[in-house]
Amino acid sequence: MTAYKRVLLKLSGEVFGGGKVGVDPDVVQKIAREIAAVVDAGVQIAVVTGGGNFFRGAELQQRGMDRVRADYMGMLGIVMNCLALQDFLEKLGVETRVQTAIAMGQVAEPYVPRRAIRHMEKGRVVIFGAGMGMPFFSTDTVAVQRALESKCDVVLVAKNGVDGVYTADPHQDPTAQKLDQVTYADAMARGLRIMDQTAFALCGENKLPMVVFGMEPEGNILRVVQGEKIGTLVSA
């Protein structure tokens, strides 16, 4: 038995790059194995990838670029992560569709929500790329929006280097404590930084649960889907 029927997995760009610029094929292969295990368990899964391993609009803006153009560069970077993930999933025999919010017919389908649901019902992994297709948004917000529109039961936020939500930044504050569970209201009142504020508010308002957990050890994505209590559950 699994805890969820349909899940939305958010992977930040950082995960794809293994901490560097670009895509680390070994890392993507490992992620693909984990997603394949979720499909094998009979759970429908869609993925939203970030793009911070290539470009972040706000960072390029600080270095003199126009924000809008920089954000579009960010969105194009995201698509490269999607294609890498698609490739490794298909090598494992998992059927996959990439849907992008910016039309690019040669490499992906356009974003069509009802079609995305249909793909998932057929056991295909849907990878949503190019963010929302609009500057000034983050892929955190996209993850929540796509999860809501495609009727996912939960948003799974897989992190690099941290295994859940803490009372403070565990890399800076040695007294920080990991929380097993927290409500959206409590997290907001305490100023806990989990996703960006827009994403977080959208999730809370729509009572969509979120599980924040670490990518390590391998197999954690399946563990969460099977209902094992790892990471932090954020709920309304």
Ligand code: UDP
């Ligand atoms: N981006 C955007 N609109 C969106 C999603 C993303 O403009 O709907 C741009 C933005 O510049 C962002 C970059 O794409 O910095 C990469 O996305 P994000 O920073 O969310 O990636 P992550 O931090 O998850 O790797």
